[in-house]
Amino acid sequence: MAAPLQEQPSLLAADPVPPSSSVHRQSVRELEHRYPGLWRAGQLGHAGRLPVCPTGYDALTAELPGGGWPAGAVTELLLAQEGAGELRLLMPALRTLAESGRRIGFVNPPYLPNAAGLASGLAEGLPARHLYWVRPTTGATMAAQRTDMLWAAEQMLRSQAFGALLVWLAGARPEALRRLQVLAQAGDTVVWVLRPMRVLHESSPAVLRLALSPQPGNLMSIVFHKRRGPVRDTPLLLPLEGMAHVPQRTGLPAVVPAPAVPSVVPSHVVADDVLDRGASAAPAAGRAAAELA
Amino acid sequence: MHLPRLPLDALQPNWPEPAGAVSQPPSPSSPVTGTLHQLPVAVLERERVVLANGPAVALGVGYGMRRGGVQALSADVVQLERDLVAEAALMTSVALTLLHFTPGVTIDPEPESATVMLDVTASLRLFGGHRALCRAVRARVRQLGTFAQVGSGTTAQGAAWLARQPVRKTARGIVRPARRAVQPARMLRLLDRLPVDCLHALADPEWLEGIGCRTLGQVRALPRAGLSRRLGTGLLARLDEAYDQTPTGFVWFEAPPTFAQRMDLPGRIESVDGVLAGAQRLLLALSGWLAAQQAGVTRCVLVLEHERYRLGEQMDTTPVTLALAQPSRDAAHLSRLFREKLDKVHFHAPVGGLGLRVETMETCVPQSDALFPDPGAEPAELGRLIDTLVARLGRDNVLQPHPLADHRPESANRWCPVDEPPARPSARASGPLPPERPLWLLESPRALRVEKHRPVYQGPLVMLTRPERIEAGWWDGGLATRDYFIAEREDGLRCWVYRERPGRPTRDGQEDGGEYRWFLHGLFA
Numbered sequence: 001m002a003a004p005l006q007e008q009p010s011l012l013a014a015d016p017v018p019p020s021s022s023v024h025r026q027s028v029r030e031l032e033h034r035y036p037g038l039w040r041a042g043q044l045g046h047a048g049r050l051p052v053c054p055t056g057y058d059a060l061t062a063e064l065p066g067g068g069w070p071a072g073a074v075t076e077l078l079l080a081q082e083g084a085g086e087l088r089l090l091m092p093a094l095r096t097l098a099e100s101g102r103r104i105g106f107v108n109p110p111y112l113p114n115a116a117g118l119a120s121g122l123a124e125g126l127p128a129r130h131l132y133w134v135r136p137t138t139g140a141t142m143a144a145q146r147t148d149m150l151w152a153a154e155q156m157l158r159s160q161a162f163g164a165l166l167v168w169l170a171g172a173r174p175e176a177l178r179r180l181q182v183l184a185q186a187g188d189t190v191v192w193v194l195r196p197m198r199v200l201h202e203s204s205p206a207v208l209r210l211a212l213s214p215q216p217g218n219l220m221s222i223v224f225h226k227r228r229g230p231v232r233d234t235p236l237l238l239p240l241e242g243m244a245h246v247p248q249r250t251g252l253p254a255v256v257p258a259p260a261v262p263s264v265v266p267s268h269v270v271a272d273d274v275l276d277r278g279a280s281a282a283p284a285a286g287r288a289a290a291e292l293a
Numbered sequence: 294m295h296l297p298r299l300p301l302d303a304l305q306p307n308w309p310e311p312a313g314a315v316s317q318p319p320s321p322s323s324p325v326t327g328t329l330h331q332l333p334v335a336v337l338e339r340e341r342v343v344l345a346n347g348p349a350v351a352l353g354v355g356y357g358m359r360r361g362g363v364q365a366l367s368a369d370v371v372q373l374e375r376d377l378v379a380e381a382a383l384m385t386s387v388a389l390t391l392l393h394f395t396p397g398v399t400i401d402p403e404p405e406s407a408t409v410m411l412d413v414t415a416s417l418r419l420f421g422g423h424r425a426l427c428r429a430v431r432a433r434v435r436q437l438g439t440f441a442q443v444g445s446g447t448t449a450q451g452a453a454w455l456a457r458q459p460v461r462k463t464a465r466g467i468v469r470p471a472r473r474a475v476q477p478a479r480m481l482r483l484l485d486r487l488p489v490d491c492l493h494a495l496a497d498p499e500w501l502e503g504i505g506c507r508t509l510g511q512v513r514a515l516p517r518a519g520l521s522r523r524l525g526t527g528l529l530a531r532l533d534e535a536y537d538q539t540p541t542g543f544v545w546f547e548a549p550p551t552f553a554q555r556m557d558l559p560g561r562i563e564s565v566d567g568v569l570a571g572a573q574r575l576l577l578a579l580s581g582w583l584a585a586q587q588a589g590v591t592r593c594v595l596v597l598e599h600e601r602y603r604l605g606e607q608m609d610t611t612p613v614t615l616a617l618a619q620p621s622r623d624a625a626h627l628s629r630l631f632r633e634k635l636d637k638v639h640f641h642a643p644v645g646g647l648g649l650r651v652e653t654m655e656t657c658v659p660q661s662d663a664l665f666p667d668p669g670a671e672p673a674e675l676g677r678l679i680d681t682l683v684a685r686l687g688r689d690n691v692l693q694p695h696p697l698a699d700h701r702p703e704s705a706n707r708w709c710p711v712d713e714p715p716a717r718p719s720a721r722a723s724g725p726l727p728p729e730r731p732l733w734l735l736e737s738p739r740a741l742r743v744e745k746h747r748p749v750y751q752g753p754l755v756m757l758t759r760p761e762r763i764e765a766g767w768w769d770g771g772l773a774t775r776d777y778f779i780a781e782r783e784d785g786l787r788c789w790v791y792r793e794r795p796g797r798p799t800r801d802g803q804e805d806g807g808e809y810r811w812f813l814h815g816l817f818a
Contacts (some may be wrong), residue, residue, distance in 0.1 A: 081786055083816030087732040103675070111733035114815060115694035115706045120730060128694040133708055134682060135690045152682055159678035214785035243787070243817065245729040246757045246779055 044229035053164075053190045056092020059238055064208070065228040069093055071188045074181045076206035078197045078225070080213035082110045085220050086194060088240045089212065094164055097190070098130045102163020105132045105156050108149040109168055132162075142171075150176050160187040168194045178205040200225065218243050335363055338375040345370075382556065383439065384409070386574055388546045389554075390433055392581035394420065398546040401453055403494050408456060410449045410543075423475055437574045444472035447480045449543065450535040454491045455483060477537070484535060485510030495528040509535075548585040553650035554578060561600055561643035565635045568597065568644055569628060575649040576631075580624040589620025589657030595631060597638070598646035610648075613638060618683065618712040619676030620657040626677055633684040679711050688712070700765040701773050702814065706734055728761055729779060731789040731815030738812035741790065748790055748811035754780035757787075779817070789815035 032038050044065045052068030055061050061068060069075055069090075077086055094104055104126060106113055113133055119125040134152045136145035146169075153167045157180065169176065177193060184191045197211060209226035221235040333349035335342045337360055345354040352367045363370050384400055388409055391398050397412030413426060420426040427443050434441040444456030451474075458470040474480035487509045489501040506512045512520075513532060521529050533539040558571045572595060583589060597611040613634050621627060682691045692708035699705045741748040748754050760776035775791040782788065792809040 081784070083733050083788075083818040084786065085818060087818040109733075111735060111816065111818075112706060113694075113708075114702065114730055114732055114734045115696040115708065116702065117730035117732040117734075117815075118694065119696055128696065131694050132711065133692040133694075134686065135692070137687055137690055148686060152686065155678060155681055159674050161675040161678055214787070216781060216783070216785040218787070219785065243729060243779070 039228075044227075051188055053093050054096055056096070056241070057089075057238055059236060060089075060222065063222075063224065063227075063232070063236055069190050069192075070207055071190045072185055073208070074177060074184050074191045074193055074206040075208040075210070076177070076204050076226075077192055077194045078200055078209070078211040079194060080197045080211070084212050084214040085240050086212055088242050089220060089238070090166070090192065091241065093190070094126055097163040098126045100163070101130075103130045103132060103161060104164045105134060105162045105166065107134045107153045107156070107165065107167040108136060108145075109133070109166070146171060150179075153180060154183055157183040157187065157189055157191065160189065162189055164190045164192075166192050166194065170196055174203055174205065181205045181207075218246065333367065333370040334373060335370050336373050336375050337363075343375055379557070380407075382554075383437075386437060386554070386556075386578045387434060387439070387441075389548065389578035389585075390437060390581040391430065392546075392548060392585040393433065394426065394430060396545075396585055397543075399449075399543045400546055402544070406453070406457075406494075408453045409546075410453055412449070412543075413445075423473070427473065433577065437577055438570075442472065446474045446483070447477050448535055448537045449541055450531060451480060451484050451537075454487055454535065457491060458487070481536070485513070492528065492531075495531055496524050548582050551651065552579055552582050553648070555596075555598075555646060555648035557646045558644060561645060563640045563643045565632060565638075568635060568647065569632055571647050572631060572649065573624070573628065575647060576624040576627050579627070579649060579651065580622050583622035583654065583657075586654070587656055588654040589622045590617065590627070590651050590654045591620050592616045592652040592654075593627075594650055594652060595634075596648035596650070597640075597644045598648065599642035600645045609642075611638060615684065616688075616712075617676075618679045620655040621677070621680070622657065626680070630680055630684045633681065636685075683711070700763050701771065702730070702734060702763075704766070704771070729758075729817075731787075732818045733816040735814055735816075738791070738814045741811040741813055743809075743811055748780070748792075748813075750782065750788060750790075750813050752782045752784065754782055754788060754790060756780050763791075777814070787817035788813055789817065 044063075051071040052064070052066040053071050054068045055064065064070075079086055098104060113131075115128065118131060119128060134149070134156070136148050140148065149167070150169070150172065153165060153169075156162050156165055167180070172193075172195070180191060180193065193206065197213075200211065204226065206226065207228065209224075211223040211225055213221050213223075215221050215237060218240050220238045220240050222238055223235045224232045333346065333352050333354065335345040335349050335354050335358075337343065340360045342354060342356060342358045342363060345356075349370050352370065354363055354366060354370060360372065363372060384407070388398050388400055391409060391411055395411050395413050395416045399410050401408035401410060411430070413420075417423055417426060420429055423445065427445060431441055431443050442456050442458075444452050444454075444458070446452035446455055455470075455472045455474070458472060461468045461470065471483055474483050485508060489496075489498045489506055489508065489512060491509070492498060492501070492512070501512060504515075506515070509532070512528075513536070517529060530539070534541045554575055556571065556574060558567070560567075562568055562571065575595075579590065579593070593615050595613045595615070597613065599609050599611065613631065615627070615630055615634060617630070679691060688710045691711050693711050693713075695707045695709040695713070697705050697707045739750075741750050741754075743749065744753065756778045758779045760778055762776050764774045766772045774794045776794065777789060777791045780788050780790050790811055790813050792811050795808055795810075
């Protein structure tokens, strides 16, 4: 008991200098071993502590804290384009939930969900009796529709009868998202809020915030804007499932892989020590000076 | 269970009932109520006061006082005329509501008794014991906007007498008499101590006091033969029933075969909250009635009766219909659903009365508690959610897929309201992979421009697959002759497009000039 506690001051003292000594690493490892709840901002959140739903994509699982979509929390997906492949990205997770008997709700989707497409997934589709589609009343005003859909999502979350909820909220305010997040924490529903890319600059209470955009060749580029883990500047290029009818290499010019996109960086070699927050975290020195003046 | 303030409560229901009024029935002086209960109120029948509330009693108003006397005491006393019809309706509501607890409910036939008797022998265990049951009964009656004194005992007559014991004001403050007995020995003790006032319907209490009897125990000690000679056999028979020496026969309260009740609201109400508070009594009665029928309501109508503007004009009504996916008898749930419905109702005139009637119902047995409850997957919870959603958004906006075996995608993609029976699962096409279908469909196919022999959707599209030919619908007039392709835009968006084959008349009857026309029909989201 006494030994690690004695080492703590030395760890703190060594903080300003980039720690490199093996002694230091050893002490940190010991601390981690002793306190399993310890989480350093340079690491991804541990698996086992967060209830998650498997994604079905190994490359994505490695990048998500806890190794899956967070359950009992709001995940925000920012879409560069409606229909960018967001449903195919979520399909393995939805299938897992449906297989365990959980219900799936679509709230206010932008297009008609295609029953045939949902039922005929690659291996096994989603069973129809577990799917629910909630849409706003047609005659109502935009504001009323928005209120109705938020209300519906809240009711569905509150009932805890759903295992997954996909909510399309184009013009929702951050307070509304916060309400959803608080409600989601009470249960184990996996909540995805799908919003357009233009709300990127707004603050968000979601625990996970990804930007999705399509890439030629059945790929999807995923940018991690917010996650419990280190900053990752390069987008993840993920090959999506499905589209078995499309020949993989047709020789058409459109299926050329996207140029000038950096290759996938395996996250396990995340810098142990350095926490690079990039340009966004740079101190706004100019503003502070202006306020002083 | 005795209603000491029935004449007043029938005229002025006390919602929302504040909790503070329970302990001090004679002076319900709560600041929250805001109704006439803060004002001195006296109810008169044939120019005589039959009941006065606390503030009025404080002013000196007493039982049997004349109208002129009340007026002389204070001009502030609100004088109400007694309404026996409203009292009878309230008693029926109470009896219906209490059917929730036991099927053995009877209204004491004695005039002016205002007492409902329940046989709870079989219900004690279900509702968690004697005390919990008493609390539940009182809470339910309080929601009706009235106040009840609950007494319990081993015989119905004895319990009724115990329930009717008023609180006494003594020098030490307000004393609540003991009204509950479970063991026969305690019951005997309590009954023996009761004053002879409770026999007022059978004998003159003053005469009994004149011969030296102040309590029931003293009356029982008298020789039976002489007592029956002087007072008739009725008194002794009633005493024997109360002391469990002869069995009692009851005329049980029978629930009417159909439920249709109406009530007058105490004022002219234009708000949803006011209407709901009033509807609470009807819903509670409905809940009790349904429990007696072993059923749950699936469709009921709340009728809002509007005030007439002018004399001679018919009283117009607004029906608010509630349809439920799953039968329910939970008053709180029904009240929530009516709130969603009423939020949308535009009150064009103040509401003066309410009516509730059941149109359809189904048998519904309450769920037994599971030993290991399944979290989040309770069907009742889902049913309640669906009802709430449907009540606000409408039946056509809460949907489930019912795919149809049709080659045309827009026909195959069928979604039906959740309350429709699920379709038989269609046999999955066994064999090679089924054709690829997108996850989004457009509401109606969107015509695409063609540039350099290629369709353009915010950018030229490149076909990735060979055509999938769909030609169907000649039998119902919606002929589709299409070749579907999966196409990709430059930025990677995958679309489902089709070209309509030329050589057939378009819908407006003109030849399309032999040109392929391209449409966007879906997105591979």
